[in-house]
Amino acid sequence: MSQYKVLPGPEAFLPPSAASMGNVLPDPGEAYIEGVVVSEEEAYERAARKILGAKVPTIFPGPLVLWKINPHVAEKATALRELANEVPMRLIPMADYRPKYPKIEAQYEINPNHPNLTIWHNKIDVCIFIGVHCHMANLSLKIIRGGTSCYTIAMCAMAGHEDACLSFRDADVAMIHKLRESIKKLKSEGVESQCTPFQQFKMGRTGIIEQPA
Amino acid sequence: MNKTVELTNKRIIASSHEKLGQKNRMDQTYTDVNDIFYKAEQTPSFLTGSEVIREAIKRASVGTSVAYPITPQSEAAALIGEIYAEGYLDEYFRGESEFAVMGQCAGAAFGGHRVFTTTAGPGTLRAMENFPMWAGARLPIQVCVTCRGINSPLSIQPDTLEMYYLLETGMLVWHAETAQDLFDFILKGFIVAEQPDVHIPIAVCCDGFFVTHTKDTVELPPLDLTLTPYDPYRNPQPVMDMETSPFRMMRDPFVMKSNYISYATHASWQQEIRSAVERSRKHTIPLLDGLIDEMNTDREILIVASGTAVSQSREAIRLLEEDGVKVGLVKIKTIRPFPTEEIKRVTKNAKHIFVPEFNVVGWLAREIKSIIPDNERVYEGPHVCGGMTLPCEVIVEQIKIHLGMETEKLRM
Numbered sequence: 225m226s227q228y229k230v231l232p233g234p235e236a237f238l239p240p241s242a243a244s245m246g247n248v249l250p251d252p253g254e255a256y257i258e259g260v261v262v263s264e265e266e267a268y269e270r271a272a273r274k275i276l277g278a279k280v281p282t283i284f285p286g287p288l289v290l291w292k293i294n295p296h297v298a299e300k301a302t303a304l305r306e307l308a309n310e311v312p313m314r315l316i317p318m319a320d321y322r323p324k325y326p327k328i329e330a331q332y333e334i335n336p337n338h339p340n341l342t343i344w345h346n347k348i349d350v351c352i353f354i355g356v357h358c359h360m361a362n363l364s365l366k367i368i369r370g371g372t373s374c375y376t377i378a379m380c381a382m383a384g385h386e387d388a389c390l391s392f393r394d395a396d397v398a399m400i401h402k403l404r405e406s407i408k409k410l411k412s413e414g415v416e417s418q419c420t421p422f423q424q425f426k427m428g429r430t431g432i433i434e435q436p437a
Numbered sequence: 438m439n440k441t442v443e444l445t446n447k448r449i450i451a452s453s454h455e456k457l458g459q460k461n462r463m464d465q466t467y468t469d470v471n472d473i474f475y476k477a478e479q480t481p482s483f484l485t486g487s488e489v490i491r492e493a494i495k496r497a498s499v500g501t502s503v504a505y506p507i508t509p510q511s512e513a514a515a516l517i518g519e520i521y522a523e524g525y526l527d528e529y530f531r532g533e534s535e536f537a538v539m540g541q542c543a544g545a546a547f548g549g550h551r552v553f554t555t556t557a558g559p560g561t562l563r564a565m566e567n568f569p570m571w572a573g574a575r576l577p578i579q580v581c582v583t584c585r586g587i588n589s590p591l592s593i594q595p596d597t598l599e600m601y602y603l604l605e606t607g608m609l610v611w612h613a614e615t616a617q618d619l620f621d622f623i624l625k626g627f628i629v630a631e632q633p634d635v636h637i638p639i640a641v642c643c644d645g646f647f648v649t650h651t652k653d654t655v656e657l658p659p660l661d662l663t664l665t666p667y668d669p670y671r672n673p674q675p676v677m678d679m680e681t682s683p684f685r686m687m688r689d690p691f692v693m694k695s696n697y698i699s700y701a702t703h704a705s706w707q708q709e710i711r712s713a714v715e716r717s718r719k720h721t722i723p724l725l726d727g728l729i730d731e732m733n734t735d736r737e738i739l740i741v742a743s744g745t746a747v748s749q750s751r752e753a754i755r756l757l758e759e760d761g762v763k764v765g766l767v768k769i770k771t772i773r774p775f776p777t778e779e780i781k782r783v784t785k786n787a788k789h790i791f792v793p794e795f796n797v798v799g800w801l802a803r804e805i806k807s808i809i810p811d812n813e814r815v816y817e818g819p820h821v822c823g824g825m826t827l828p829c830e831v832i833v834e835q836i837k838i839h840l841g842m843e844t845e846k847l848r849m
Binding site for chain 1: 450575632633634636671672673674675698699701702704705706708709711712713715716718719
């Protein structure tokens with residue numbers, strides 16, 4: 225059995241990929257916490273606690289939930305917004321995967337080639353990747369683990385991510401709702417969100433349309 | 438592993454493709470790979486390896502195949518051309534060279550087709566630049582490598598040296614022993630390579646002539662069943678255009694930057710490709726019934742081999758048994774991913790490990806030596822090259838000589 229734990233970093237100048245250390249992705253109905261395959265139920269509970277305990281919990285929606293390529297995507301995006309409002313969590317988009325030059329606007333965007341810049345700038349301590357193509361998510365997750373102390377959660381619509389600290393697989397609208405319900409349940413039991421107050425910026429097709437005061 | 442991959446239920450996650458159960462234009466039903474291999478009735482047919490490739494492609498829902506006339510030395514590319522004419526494929530054409538073929542395959546795969554091609558020997562090496570490009574771009578193209586000599590003076594005889602060059606391209610590399618393996622590996626190879634957590638190219642290798650040109654009995658599923666088509670929406674990379682990676686990354690200054698961020702991205706990208714190879718284990722183990730086959734591996738003398746060297750070893754073991762020498766056998770089916778833990782386990786108690794091969798360098802022996810303790814136990818050979826056969830008597834002789842036993846000198 226692998227002893228490799230996928231924990232928040234900073235881990236190394238170049239950390240190994242978890243797959244190369246023998247970590248295996250969960251099967252349907254399972255999830256993955258810090259290198260260990262667990263039941264999906266356990267992961268909802270752990271994810272909810274991590275999110276509520278964070279000062280700057282942030283969702284990074286990727287192209288697969290940002291662009292309305294079909295009605296399902298719109299449903300997913302709506303569910304995601306409801307999840308963000310429930311905590312509350314910031315939303316910082318990963319709209320595409322192009323490296324940002326001359327420099328990234330780290331307050332408003334994240335990029336898979338240098339995701340650590342956005343994490344550092346905003347002091348993000350827990351994040352959720354959703355709607356990011358798996359290859360790009362894996363790149364980001366490993367770079368984040370290498371250079372930051374952020375706890376990474378992946379809500380993957382495919383097979384999951386062993387480079388995330390916590391990963392769901394086959395994540396659909398129902399699973400986003402279920403995570404939200406887990407957060408609501410904890411809050412009803414008295415667990416309070418530690419999120420620092422913030423104002424969500426708003427973006428349109430042309431960029432920032434409303435900045436926080 | 439943080440979780441054991443079970444062998445007991447020889448199935449992988451069933452296809453949920455929207456065309457599952459529907460008919461294609463050839464009146465074939467799109468069928469889950471588990472059902473094709475484990476539910477459908479199999480019928481024995483007597484075929485050459487090249488014909489087996491044709492039969493596999495008939496049942497593989499391939500979109501595009503590109504051929505170059507010189508390679509492979511098998512007839513496979515021509516036979517696929519014939520089934521294209523019958524309507525089994527969407528696209529089939531001839532490239533200008535092996536290099537061009539592999540580039541054209543990349544284009545078809547970027548466009549969302551399931552892609553198959555064949556090559557061999559010098560063609561493989563000429564096309565080499567494309568293989569890591571396929572892997573880096575996460576293109577699940579399948580190339581059937583019907584191994585032949587790569588050196589000058591030119592040889593069209595079987596030799597597995599070209600596989601050594603493929604090992605670190607980031608592709609899956611499987612090695613078929615028989616025509617049956619070849620058929621199974623081609624169909625199962627598409628399924629494993631196209632899993633969203635894998636999604637990298639695969640080289641299904643076999644030994645030229647010995648497999649491609651000889652006839653063997655092969656169990657075939659019905660022709661009215663075919664794999665579910667490739668689903669480009671399960672691609673871990675966005676569909677190609679000049680605004681998305683990997684192409685956008687290549688035309689940006691990013692690729693030329695000398696800074697940590699650039700290095701970290703490129704390094705992580707390379708790690709991700711290797712991770713994809715590792716992830717394929719989970720899907721390959723149930724489909725291939727393990728990455729290795731083992732027979733009497735509790736014995737002190739073991740032969741570890743891949744490809745047709747396994748077949749020769751089986752007969753050598755029978756001959757040795759007649760002389761009272763008991764030898765176990767390990768057949769390696771996947772070279773990438775390499776069955777590291779499996780080999781460590783089965784060789785744990787072996788005192789002598791022989792690795793017969795069809796190449797001059799003995800690359801498989803090197804691979805094994807690099808992962809097991811006390812690797813002086815590994816005897817690199819016997820190996821032949823340049824198209825030579827590897828008679829089972831040679832394996833017997835080498836084992837006996839190494840063990841200090843008396844043996845009748847072979848006369849060639």
